[in-house]
Amino acid sequence: MSTTGRAPFTVAVIQDGVESTAAATLIATERRIRAAHAKGAQVICLKELFNAPYFCKTLDASRFDLAEEVTGGTVTHLQAVAKELAVVLVVPFYEKQAPGVYRNSAAVIDADGALLGLYRKMHIPHDPLFEEKYYFAPGDAGGAVQPKGARGPDAEASGFMVWKTRYATIGVLICWDQWYPEGARITALLGADLLIYPTAIGWHPAEKAEWGAAQVDAWRTAQRAHAIANGVFVAAPNRAGFEAEAGTDGLEFFGHSFICDPYGRYLAQAETGETTLIATCDPSLIEYTRRNWPFLRDRRIDAYAPILQRWLGA
Numbered sequence: 001m002s003t004t005g006r007a008p009f010t011v012a013v014i015q016d017g018v019e020s021t022a023a024a025t026l027i028a029t030e031r032r033i034r035a036a037h038a039k040g041a042q043v044i045c046l047k048e049l050f051n052a053p054y055f056c057k058t059l060d061a062s063r064f065d066l067a068e069e070v071t072g073g074t075v076t077h078l079q080a081v082a083k084e085l086a087v088v089l090v091v092p093f094y095e096k097q098a099p100g101v102y103r104n105s106a107a108v109i110d111a112d113g114a115l116l117g118l119y120r121k122m123h124i125p126h127d128p129l130f131e132e133k134y135y136f137a138p139g140d141a142g143g144a145v146q147p148k149g150a151r152g153p154d155a156e157a158s159g160f161m162v163w164k165t166r167y168a169t170i171g172v173l174i175c176w177d178q179w180y181p182e183g184a185r186i187t188a189l190l191g192a193d194l195l196i197y198p199t200a201i202g203w204h205p206a207e208k209a210e211w212g213a214a215q216v217d218a219w220r221t222a223q224r225a226h227a228i229a230n231g232v233f234v235a236a237p238n239r240a241g242f243e244a245e246a247g248t249d250g251l252e253f254f255g256h257s258f259i260c261d262p263y264g265r266y267l268a269q270a271e272t273g274e275t276t277l278i279a280t281c282d283p284s285l286i287e288y289t290r291r292n293w294p295f296l297r298d299r300r301i302d303a304y305a306p307i308l309q310r311w312l313g314a
Contacts, residue, residue, distance in 0.1 A: 017241030083113025
């Protein structure tokens with residue numbers, strides 16, 4: 001295997017549910033972050049909307065009150081934790097960008113506590129019990145502020161970005177983004193060593209017996225394919241536990257978080273309960289994989305213009 005001269009980095013993903021309040025969840029999450037750090041984790045990622053119940057199961061305008069600005073207490077508190085422990089944190093939260101403009105976002109905090117920037121979820125689902133279009137504006141393809149430490153396709157902005165942190169160059173995509181190879185490919189082309197997919201995905205209880213196993217397998221397979229097709233590491237922290245909702249059967253978040261290498265091999269994987277996964281990623285494997293599977297080299301970029309169309313059939 002070739003060597004890049006870059007040190008391996010250790011990734012942790014925290015698979016958990018939420019406590020009764022946001023304050024209690026933050027305390028529990030900080031405890032898990034400290035435990036992961038004690039086991040050697042350098043890049044630690046939390047689940048989608050980490051400090052709130054998954055509130056998108058129904059339409060309720062009062063739930064906009066759960067959102068906070070990036071300068072609010074949650075992100076600021078975790079900046080101090082990141083600085084103290086010298087860890088990189090990916091913190092997904094419900095962002096209030098402006099009055100009436102709310103985002104499903106993830107703050108990227110470097111190991112010195114600096115806020116490198118935000119990724120705002122680009123693909124927003126609208127499914128039974130996943131009513132996200134009501135709560136979130138999608139990320140702006142060309143309108144996001146280019147944060148310190150980020151590199152996009154131009155000097156101004158990009159919906160897809162990477163951050164050169166102390167330990168690795170990381171790209172963040174959120175949940176429904178998992179199903180779109182375009183986001184993974186663009187983020188990899190920007191130089192990501194690691195794609196991180198904070199997630200809140202689960203089973204409708206009435207569907208679990210028939211479709212549950214297939215849904216988990218599809219979810220994992222799609223992301224492992226991004227690792228293989230792009231020659232990068234992938235980490236996917238999912239929510240765990242059952243969350244009730246009046247008037248519905250609730251959702252059972254299925255966990256099954258994982259970390260995989262550029263060959264799609266599992267470095268660590270979970271079942272359904274609360275846990276923290278930790279794995280070490282060697283950047284030299286990216287070089288080795290791309291030399292042997294030169295998918296990026298062999299792309300026919302001159303032939304891909306039709307992908308910009310919504311539909312090409314009759």
